[in-house]
Structure formats: structure tokens, C-alpha cells
Amino acid sequence: KNRQKSALRLARLHRKIRNIRLDFLHKRTTELVRTHPVIAIEDLNVAGMLKNDRLARHIADVGWGTFRALLEAKAKLRGVRIVKAGRFEPTSKTCSSCGYVLPELPLSVRAWTCPACGTHHDRDVNAAKNLLRFALTVA
Structure with missing residues (x-):
């Protein structure tokens, strides 16, 4: 029983962290799309950077992939232009x-x-x- 309770408590904590992160990403991308007609981003190799043992956890924590997906979707809805600098620029x-x-x-x-x-x-x-x-x- 104690193991089940601990697992449930941990699952709730992970859900809370996920919701906080998504809330931040939604607010930030909405603000960017509302205030800028053109947004420039770098086309980073996030999958490759996640293979770096020292950076992987930090990169995954901030959710760069989710941020970019949300930004592109919201920009498309609002007619905001996204300019991507090449990966090797x-x-x-x-x-x-x-x-x-x-x-x-x-x-x-x-x-x-x-x-x-x-x-x-x-x-x-x-x-x-x-x-x-x-x-x-x-x-």
C-alpha cells in the first residue's frame, strides 16, 4: 500500500511540474506572437544536443522542442512570420x-x-x- 501511495504521490508531482512548464511555454509563445510581426529562431539540432550527457537533462527540462512547436503553430494562426537561421550559421x-x-x-x-x-x-x-x-x- 505504501509503495502505491508513493507512486501516486510521485505521479502527481510530475503532472504538476509538466503543467507548470506547459503553462510557461504557452504564455511565453503567446506573448511573442502577439508582440512581434517577425520572429527569428535558430534551427538547432536538439536531438543531437540531447546526446550530450552534461546538457541533456537541462535541455529536456526547458522543452525547446515543445517551445518551437507551440511558437510555429501560434505564429501560423496569427499570421506571424518565423524566420529560421540555418543550423550551421x-x-x-x-x-x-x-x-x-x-x-x-x-x-x-x-x-x-x-x-x-x-x-x-x-x-x-x-x-x-x-x-x-x-x-x-x-x-
């Missing part, structure tokens, strides 16, 4: 100021300075700027 390695592309940038490096123009970049902010430029040129 060097968004993190390209300087958003001058366009210089680093030959290599390991994942452990979170900030870098452009050797051509000397601008210091945060990896994620720089990628976001490059995605914005990509979306504006395609749109």
Missing part, C-alpha cells in the same frame, strides 16, 4: 559590429573580443544581434 562566432567570423569558438567561451575591430561580445547577446540582422535582411 555562425551566429555566435560572427562579430555583430564588423562581420568578422572567428575560425573557432568553443562552447566553454562565453565572451570574446573581435580581433578585427576590438569589440567585446557576450556570446548569447552577439548571437541575438546576428539573428536580428538575419531576420531583417530576410524579412
Whole structure:
């Protein structure tokens, strides 16, 4: 009996976490689709990233696949255009100021300075700027 009660308690906890995650994803995607006429996303290899032992649990927890599916469905309903940057686009390695592309940038490096123009970049902010430029040129 105790084992059944524990299993039921655990199932309720998992359902609660799933509902919290889905609620967040629905709210975030709805907000994005309501406030932006064009949304740029990177076509990431999520299945490949889930094979990385260090990142898999964290990637699965945030639900990137569900986020993208919800975003695309809601964008289609509202007539919002989604622009996808290719999987191999060097968004993190390209300087958003001058366009210089680093030959290599390991994942452990979170900030870098452009050797051509000397601008210091945060990896994620720089990628976001490059995605914005990509979306504006395609749109």
C-alpha cells in the first residue's frame, strides 16, 4: 500500500511540474506572437544536443522542442512570420559590429573580443544581434 501511495504521490508531482512548464511555454509563445510581426529562431539540432550527457537533462527540462512547436503553430494562426537561421550559421562566432567570423569558438567561451575591430561580445547577446540582422535582411 505504501509503495502505491508513493507512486501516486510521485505521479502527481510530475503532472504538476509538466503543467507548470506547459503553462510557461504557452504564455511565453503567446506573448511573442502577439508582440512581434517577425520572429527569428535558430534551427538547432536538439536531438543531437540531447546526446550530450552534461546538457541533456537541462535541455529536456526547458522543452525547446515543445517551445518551437507551440511558437510555429501560434505564429501560423496569427499570421506571424518565423524566420529560421540555418543550423550551421555562425551566429555566435560572427562579430555583430564588423562581420568578422572567428575560425573557432568553443562552447566553454562565453565572451570574446573581435580581433578585427576590438569589440567585446557576450556570446548569447552577439548571437541575438546576428539573428536580428538575419531576420531583417530576410524579412
